[in-house]
Amino acid sequence: MTLVEALACERCGRRYAPADVEYTCPEHDGVAGILDVRYEYDAVSDELAGVLDGPTEDLWTYEPLLPVDGEPVRLGAGGTDLLDAPALGDALGVDALVKNETTNPTGSNKDRGSAVAVSRARQQGHDVVACASTGNAAASLAGYAARAGLDCRIFVPADLPEAKAVQPRLYGATVLGVDGTYADAYELCREVSAERGWYNRNAAMNPYAVEGKRTLGFELAEQAPDADWVAMPMGNGCSLAGAWKGLREFERLGVVEDTPKLLGVQAAGATAIHDRFVAESDDSDAGSRTGEREDGGDTTADSIDVGVPHNAGKACRALAESGGDAVVVSDEAIRDAQRLLGECEGVFAEPASAAAVAGIRAAVDRGTVAPGERVVTVATGTGLKDSASAREAVDDVISVDAAGQGLPEDL
Ligand SMILES: *Cc1c(COP(=O)(O)O)cnc(C)c1O
Ligand SMILES: [Zn+2]
Secondary structure, eight states, X not given: XXXXXXXXXXXXXXXXXXXXXXXXXXXXXXXXXXXXXXXXXXXXXXXXXXXXXXXOOXXXXXXXXXXXXXXXXXXXXXXXXXXXXXXXXXXXXXXXEEEEGGGSTTSBTHHHHHHHHHHHXXXXXXXXXXXXXXXXXXXXXXXXXXXXXXXXXXXXXXXOOHHHHHHHHHTTOEEEEESSOHHHHHHHHHHHHHHHTOEEOXXXXXXXXXXXXXXXXXXXXXXXXXXXXXXXXXXXXXXXXXXXXXXXXXXXXXXXXXXXXXXXXXXXXXXXXXXXXXXXXXXXXXXXXXXXXXXXXXXXXXXXXXXXXXXXHHHXXXXXXXXXXXXXXXXXXXXXXXXXXXXXXXXXXOHHHHHHHHHHHHHHHHTSSOTTOEEEEEEOBBGGGOHHHHHTTSOOOOOOOTTOXXXXXXX
16 A cells, blocks of 8 residues: 555645546646645654665665555666765865766666656556657656556657667657657647557656656755755756655655755756746746747757746746755856766766756856855766767867877877
């Protein structure tokens, strides 16, 4: 038995028994009423000592706190390293740490959500899982579906980086390249999944995918209880909101005394969450949906190239509750940060992840983050899936003939 008490609508507050709804609150159109999974925290508290005693092998170490009955699907998500990052810290003027999510089994933080969503899908007897994705969620769902013996259908924008379109197919998924934006792919996935009875993993409507993302917050609370800030990139905002839920729960359960402030980072081509957060903070235009772009965003950081984020409200609430802030960074700053992270710490992260590093620099420049503060940057995904964009950040190969002709003297 899971310790789930109810699903609560983020919009109207109505509560449902887990057996009564699968996705969003039926009282609202579309995906307006996202449901939040609520637990019996007294019972969770009783399980906690056992969870915290040993090492965190993977996210299933937190199984009593996750909404899954029976044997979960295991591929090794979670339990990632928190690296000291002294060279990066010197470059940024802070006490830096890197939470290395690039080592998740399919290469990104999406594995935390997929592990839980696919375990749920199998437990509920579904044969087919589906999602719309800018790439990493696709690969992740496909990998976990393969592991669980389920069929997988993926909707992606047709202009995806090559490796991100190959990886899910290698795991046996059917990939549908939608001639349109991520928002178009998302809508099509929602319609077709509803029609054909496929289990939809999309974290903006599936209440369980985000539950897996909480485990990043659990790990951060355990590994960096004294962090002042956690910097994360924001696309839909689900990852940041999920991590915040986990951080808050561990504070509530007494595992840590304090929570860090969140620094949410977006790219200049896709700023909707940032704009909404700033508008709400100014109190001038609270709740407005400024900065949304129906045509999709425009940035090299494809994983956060989301014109109309589905979880902007949740992400803004997380930023505000944490006392944090949102910043926007240019593609040029992202490229510099990608190289900096690689050179300083040996972590090859994709542009979306590097945006968080660029965001720390921007926040220090603005005085939001004080010099010397302890800042965790979450390296959300590996750069290996998109070497084309990384190529723009690196030096050329030096051509040398077999006799060594061309070798620079000063090397
Ligand atoms: C999905 C993703 C993000 C953004 O997460 P959201 O939940 O969409 O905000 C950031 N980095 C990487 C590598 C991702 O795959
Ligand atoms: Zn509702």
